[in-house]
Amino acid sequence: MTAETTDTTANATDTTATDTETGATATPMGFGRMHRKEDARFIRGRGNYVDDVRLPGMLHGAILRSPHAHARILSVDASAAEAHPGVKAVITGETLAGMDLAWMPTLSGDVQAVLATDKVRFQGQEVAFVVAEDPYTARDALELIEVDYEPLEPVIDARRALDEGAPVIRDDVEGRTGNHIFDWEAGDREQTDAIFERAEVTVAQDMLYPRVHPAPLETCGAVADFDRVTGKLTVWCPTQAPHAHRTLYALVAGLPEHKIRVISPDVGGGFGGKVGIYPGYVCAIVGSIATGRPVKWMEDRSENLMSTAFARDYHMRGEIAATRDGKVLAIRVKVLADHGAFNGTAQPTKFPAGFFGVFTGSYDIRAAHCEVTGVHTNKAPGGVAYACSFRITEAVYLVERMMDVLACELDADPAELRMKNLIRPERFPYTSPTGWEYDSGDYPRALRLALDMVEYDKLRAEQAERRRDGGPLLGIGISFFTEAVGAGPRKHMDILGLGMADGAELRVHPTGKAVLRVSCQSQGQGHETTFAQIVAAELGVSPDDVEVVHGDTDQTPFGLGTYGSRSTPVSGAATAIVARKVRERARLVAAAMLEASPDDLEWSVSEAGGRWSVQGSAEHGRTIQEIAMAAHSNLELPEGVEGHLDAVTVYNPPNLTYPFGAYVCVVDVDPGTGQVKVRRFVAVDDCGVRINPMIVEGQIHGGLADGIGMALMQLMAFDEDGNHLGASFMDYLLPTSMECPSWELGETVTPSPHHPVGAKGVGESATVGSPAAVVNAVLDALRPYGVRHADMPLTPANVWSALQGTPIRTDLAVT
Amino acid sequence: MQITVTVNGQPYTGDVEPRLLLVHFLRDGLGLTGTHWGCDTSNCGACVVHVDGTPVKSCTALAVMCDGHEVTTVEGLERDGDLDAVQKGFAECHGLQCGFCTPGMMLTARWLLDRDPDPDEARIREAVSGQLCRCTGYENIVRAVRWAARHEAARAGAGTEARAGTGDGAAGGTREGTGP
Ligand code: FES
Ligand code: FES
Numbered sequence: 001m002t003a004e005t006t007d008t009t010a011n012a013t014d015t016t017a018t019d020t021e022t023g024a025t026a027t028p029m030g031f032g033r034m035h036r037k038e039d040a041r042f043i044r045g046r047g048n049y050v051d052d053v054r055l056p057g058m059l060h061g062a063i064l065r066s067p068h069a070h071a072r073i074l075s076v077d078a079s080a081a082e083a084h085p086g087v088k089a090v091i092t093g094e095t096l097a098g099m100d101l102a103w104m105p106t107l108s109g110d111v112q113a114v115l116a117t118d119k120v121r122f123q124g125q126e127v128a129f130v131v132a133e134d135p136y137t138a139r140d141a142l143e144l145i146e147v148d149y150e151p152l153e154p155v156i157d158a159r160r161a162l163d164e165g166a167p168v169i170r171d172d173v174e175g176r177t178g179n180h181i182f183d184w185e186a187g188d189r190e191q192t193d194a195i196f197e198r199a200e201v202t203v204a205q206d207m208l209y210p211r212v213h214p215a216p217l218e219t220c221g222a223v224a225d226f227d228r229v230t231g232k233l234t235v236w237c238p239t240q241a242p243h244a245h246r247t248l249y250a251l252v253a254g255l256p257e258h259k260i261r262v263i264s265p266d267v268g269g270g271f272g273g274k275v276g277i278y279p280g281y282v283c284a285i286v287g288s289i290a291t292g293r294p295v296k297w298m299e300d301r302s303e304n305l306m307s308t309a310f311a312r313d314y315h316m317r318g319e320i321a322a323t324r325d326g327k328v329l330a331i332r333v334k335v336l337a338d339h340g341a342f343n344g345t346a347q348p349t350k351f352p353a354g355f356f357g358v359f360t361g362s363y364d365i366r367a368a369h370c371e372v373t374g375v376h377t378n379k380a381p382g383g384v385a386y387a388c389s390f391r392i393t394e395a396v397y398l399v400e401r402m403m404d405v406l407a408c409e410l411d412a413d414p415a416e417l418r419m420k421n422l423i424r425p426e427r428f429p430y431t432s433p434t435g436w437e438y439d440s441g442d443y444p445r446a447l448r449l450a451l452d453m454v455e456y457d458k459l460r461a462e463q464a465e466r467r468r469d470g471g472p473l474l475g476i477g478i479s480f481f482t483e484a485v486g487a488g489p490r491k492h493m494d495i496l497g498l499g500m501a502d503g504a505e506l507r508v509h510p511t512g513k514a515v516l517r518v519s520c521q522s523q524g525q526g527h528e529t530t531f532a533q534i535v536a537a538e539l540g541v542s543p544d545d546v547e548v549v550h551g552d553t554d555q556t557p558f559g560l561g562t563y564g565s566r567s568t569p570v571s572g573a574a575t576a577i578v579a580r581k582v583r584e585r586a587r588l589v590a591a592a593m594l595e596a597s598p599d600d601l602e603w604s605v606s607e608a609g610g611r612w613s614v615q616g617s618a619e620h621g622r623t624i625q626e627i628a629m630a631a632h633s634n635l636e637l638p639e640g641v642e643g644h645l646d647a648v649t650v651y652n653p654p655n656l657t658y659p660f661g662a663y664v665c666v667v668d669v670d671p672g673t674g675q676v677k678v679r680r681f682v683a684v685d686d687c688g689v690r691i692n693p694m695i696v697e698g699q700i701h702g703g704l705a706d707g708i709g710m711a712l713m714q715l716m717a718f719d720e721d722g723n724h725l726g727a728s729f730m731d732y733l734l735p736t737s738m739e740c741p742s743w744e745l746g747e748t749v750t751p752s753p754h755h756p757v758g759a760k761g762v763g764e765s766a767t768v769g770s771p772a773a774v775v776n777a778v779l780d781a782l783r784p785y786g787v788r789h790a791d792m793p794l795t796p797a798n799v800w801s802a803l804q805g806t807p808i809r810t811d812l813a814v815t
Numbered sequence: 816m817q818i819t820v821t822v823n824g825q826p827y828t829g830d831v832e833p834r835l836l837l838v839h840f841l842r843d844g845l846g847l848t849g850t851h852w853g854c855d856t857s858n859c860g861a862c863v864v865h866v867d868g869t870p871v872k873s874c875t876a877l878a879v880m881c882d883g884h885e886v887t888t889v890e891g892l893e894r895d896g897d898l899d900a901v902q903k904g905f906a907e908c909h910g911l912q913c914g915f916c917t918p919g920m921m922l923t924a925r926w927l928l929d930r931d932p933d934p935d936e937a938r939i940r941e942a943v944s945g946q947l948c949r950c951t952g953y954e955n956i957v958r959a960v961r962w963a964a965r966h967e968a969a970r971a972g973a974g975t976e977a978r979a980g981t982g983d984g985a986a987g988g989t990r991e992g993t994g995p
Contacts, residue, residue: 216949
């Protein structure tokens, strides 16, 4: 089965003289480039982020953090802090232990200290919480808390974590004698090994996907308000998964779930870093319960970078077996995964390595096998975060780097090598050797479009010229990615036992205006617009007539939230289906209005809107607004028809969706300084049907910038004592307008066959796909120097070292 | 310390702690929460406001330093119910996603257009280079500013009232020294 495809290019530099450079059009009746509804408040400075929440009598919290990566706590003396004017409470690990709250469950079934009691296990770990009249006083009081530490030897290098005699980080867990967390494997080892034994060509490469941090511009924080009279707890916090948070608070703190309300207001970016529950949230809640007043806690940037969810930290060894003419036969991978001090990765329960199992990528490979070992180190917990689609980022990086390593070995063109091995369109739905069922795709078409857009042959000619004549090095890097998003089918996927299905509710008022309530939550994705467009398309109304409510557990149905690019694939599907239910209810009412049989009616959407009419006589019909009014009126309805049009649904996806894309990056590298300049970046994305292409393109732009950041700049290393060397934006460099080129986007459309509107999701595609393109481009430039691999980030120092034949290890302090 | 600061045209007099940062004075003292805070190290620019028409990172200025000065925040961009061309440009060109960097970006853009009504892409990128956006990859921010420039030029050309600059002292000044 091949879905119909179309392609277009939207060259970013090709701006026309129209007023609307993004081509936005005014409120279409459904899909299209509609301006975002949410912008009206944001451009006026009227967003409502968590730090903007102000409640009468509100107090302010601050967290004392460990300066050590690994140390025993001998004593904590908070008396001076407690006596400080303006301080209302000081909460320590001991206080929490008395409430049985010193430890909380992580999203991976481990536990994490809320406030440390026995030991601190990473630099920046939470030790005490001060509640005071204002934030400055709270911070002053932190300095008055005396903590006596006995420093212990830390485990910083993941590759030494399993050494005989390595310090045991998690001695809180009974019987634990080492730092091993899990072993996990996928694929067929025997079959894979057999192919490797006979293969004409094999290549192997060690590579590190270094620890990075999503660093949304808004840090984490919370306002907790516990009402002692009603027993109701309200928590405002920028969470990507408000319903999951509510359930976890209920289970952990023993609070009745119906008395907990989690409100995720406007969120200043999430990128995966705002999925989990952080100790500060729990401290704010305890602070409010203890003082009887609302408590706000906002972390600063260093706290954010040091303690909240990091991403990646995968030490990988990839191997490919191929024929001499470049047909890839098998791939095998070994991964050492650094999970930090607590195993806090957020992924579906059965997937301790996330969706890394899709590491065969976009290629038709006969056999594959991977094994992943997770270990503890004295670093912050986290793991799956930063727009990675549950570790597909690592998987794509691995396979795309390996394809270039193979190209290098065979002296083949990386584009041709990929073209030869891509899964052919007629193979869909395609089952990968590790068991993933790719829903639809036309890969060669996307790659051809990207190569055409970038004028690949011309660039190769320029490169040859440069190599002959000298001058700055030119590199061309390709990455072809396949994503697996929209988690997920309930029978395979849950988080802490909560199935990953999403609810949606649609109310249609008598005048035909509608309110949609969804469980997913926007951190800038524009759900208030996109989801209104889905309803609009299904009901034939203007998106302006649909209000989207999200981010408040008292106002929305249950669902697991927004991450892993799951909003459109799951909640978007729920939205289309609930709107279809409304439409069916409207059919019954219309039949009563028209005195016809429901079976004789047909649905149509014209300029004037959606209507049910008697087949063959469109003029003999009723608009959705007329039907809505009648549904609430005294119209006599047939037996069994309830009236009103409201509907609810729960969507349990039958499969994941598989967006894909072809990226080409062009760089100039100065061999004297190691400086990399990204000259061009062409990105062809296929995310199925685009509901609002303007929003889709915007998300791709953002993800491409992420790719440049991770590939070239974002360095989060540790020294031998476990000091975090990337704990501010002075050290952890994010891309600015100067490092980013003007992105050139192209598109093909291969609808998902199982999603109700054919959409596949796109939020993380560019972050997943782009780092490999940038790294491949830099290494392509360095090829004449015999450099086959160097790890991210390819900072000038690292590139220069690679040119000298000594690439550096980027996860440890540069010595 | 007693200070008087004019914010968005309105004078405020009050007592502040000498160590109070301008960003906290605006957000917590005056309730103008459109000015955001995103880092500890003067790197992100989420906090940019104008002081006497010049973009300043309000996390890096003390409230007392603004005694006797004029501050413009994002809330002051709209005049008499009329959005600034920069605000319209950001909405028009999808120059924002989460909206957290947006106030600071718009204020720098306003400053740029007051000095260079027709900036090219390179000039715009340089002007906002001291600010971070994690969502847009900067592409549509550049387009938004270009849109605003064209829109203002068209309005001026049509003889309608052009938006007055918010400062003039540093006119012609380069980004170095005066920009964020
Ligand atoms: S808050 Fe980051 S520069 Fe001011
Ligand atoms: S729009 Fe989110 S940081 Fe710029």
